[in-house]
Amino acid sequence: MTSVAAMQAEGLEKVYESKGGEPVHAVRGVSLEIQRGEIYAILGPNGAGKTTTISMLTTLLLPTAGRAAIMGYDVVSQAAQVRRHIGVTFQEMVLDEELTGRQALDFHGRLYGMSKAERAERMRDLVELVELTDALDRPIKSYSGGMKRRLELARGLMTSPDILVLDEPTQGLDPQNRVNIWRYIRALRDERGITLLLTTHYMDEAEALADRVGIIDHGQVVAEGRPRDLIAAMGADVVELTGSGELAKLAEILRDVAYVSNVESLPGEGESETGRLQIGVDHGDEHLAGLVQIISESDVVIRSLRVAKPSLGDVFMAYTGYQLRDE
Numbered sequence: 001m002t003s004v005a006a007m008q009a010e011g012l013e014k015v016y017e018s019k020g021g022e023p024v025h026a027v028r029g030v031s032l033e034i035q036r037g038e039i040y041a042i043l044g045p046n047g048a049g050k051t052t053t054i055s056m057l058t059t060l061l062l063p064t065a066g067r068a069a070i071m072g073y074d075v076v077s078q079a080a081q082v083r084r085h086i087g088v089t090f091q092e093m094v095l096d097e098e099l100t101g102r103q104a105l106d107f108h109g110r111l112y113g114m115s116k117a118e119r120a121e122r123m124r125d126l127v128e129l130v131e132l133t134d135a136l137d138r139p140i141k142s143y144s145g146g147m148k149r150r151l152e153l154a155r156g157l158m159t160s161p162d163i164l165v166l167d168e169p170t171q172g173l174d175p176q177n178r179v180n181i182w183r184y185i186r187a188l189r190d191e192r193g194i195t196l197l198l199t200t201h202y203m204d205e206a207e208a209l210a211d212r213v214g215i216i217d218h219g220q221v222v223a224e225g226r227p228r229d230l231i232a233a234m235g236a237d238v239v240e241l242t243g244s245g246e247l248a249k250l251a252e253i254l255r256d257v258a259y260v261s262n263v264e265s266l267p268g269e270g271e272s273e274t275g276r277l278q279i280g281v282d283h284g285d286e287h288l289a290g291l292v293q294i295i296s297e298s299d300v301v302i303r304s305l306r307v308a309k310p311s312l313g314d315v316f317m318a319y320t321g322y323q324l325r326d327e
């Protein structure tokens with residue numbers, strides 16, 4: 001048997017028809033392929049179409065056009081088989097907060113026809129994984145935001161899915177809790193071989209976690225690849241110099257330096273005689289000393305100098321023309 005991809009989508013589109021208002025073309029032809037055991041992140045700003053895309057991939061929403069398959073099963077004509085292979089955790093909390101953690105997980109297992117013994121065993125394993133053993137018999141309303149997220153994660157895993165789909169798994173969590181969730185997600189892949197598809201609007205999350213990232217904007221994938229490849233394709237590091245003196249003359253000199261790819265002059269902040277230069281430099285760290293040497297031979301007085309590595313944020317900016325804010 002040939003091994004099929006964990007997920008495949010081709011030209012997926014979604015138009016929301018709304019009564020009275022204009023139809024919303026939320027997803028405009030998304031194609032992607034996710035391999036088994038891969039961690040794939042869909043990264044994009046609010047309203048980009050992330051939740052809509054994964055809702056179609058997980059059979060919760062019918063596509064307007066295009067097709068998608070999960071483990072080879074079509075999401076429209078073979079929805080029941082698809083559901084057997086996936087677990088989903090939602091962006092909005094769907095847990096009934098009056099229930100205890102144990103009741104919520106047990107209920108979910110019953111919904112999927114798991115036997116009592118199976119449910120108990122699975123629960124033991126999962127609450128240990130997400131470190132909720134001690135809180136299991138408390139009502140969910142007494143949980144912190146991080147604990148609720150972890151319970152959601154356990155719920156998504158109750159049915160032992162091959163693929164876990166996480167919509168904004170760390171939205172609204174503090175840094176400590178976010179890092180913990182990242183740790184569980186990695187463990188799921190590394191120790192259990194689960195394929196993970198997650199959405200996020202946090203660039204650092206995509207960079208830290210994903211084997212591959214699909215950057216989505218206005219319902220379209222605008223760039224896709226391994227984070228480090230996308231970043232490397234951005235080219236040089238940027239050295240930013242703030243200083244006073246003959247900056248234009250210095251810029252001319254720098255443009256002739258072999259490892260300098262480009263120099264941009266920017267207005268300074270505050271006093272008029274200060275200015276800024278953005279210097280594109282291959283391997284900025286290595287060439288910093290050389291740059292300082294050249295600058296000190298000019299009459300420019302350095303106020304500050306820093307090397308900025310490109311990030312997924314710069315990749316996003318390059319493809320969309322605007323900044324994706326990490327809020």
Ligand SMILES: Nc1ncnc2c1ncn2[C@@H]1O[C@H](COP(=O)(O)OP(=O)(O)OP(=O)(O)O)[C@@H](O)[C@H]1O
Binds near residue numbers: 017024025044045051
């Ligand atoms: N049920 C709906 N009816 C009409 N429009 C909708 C509906 N759901 C979403 N939209 C619109 O579709 C677009 C994509 O929404 P979606 O929720 O998929 O984006 P998202 O990337 O998940 O955003 P967020 O980061 O805020 O979660 C948005 O313009 C949104 O307002």
Ligand SMILES: [Mg+2]
Binds near residue numbers: 050052091
């Ligand atoms: Mg969303």
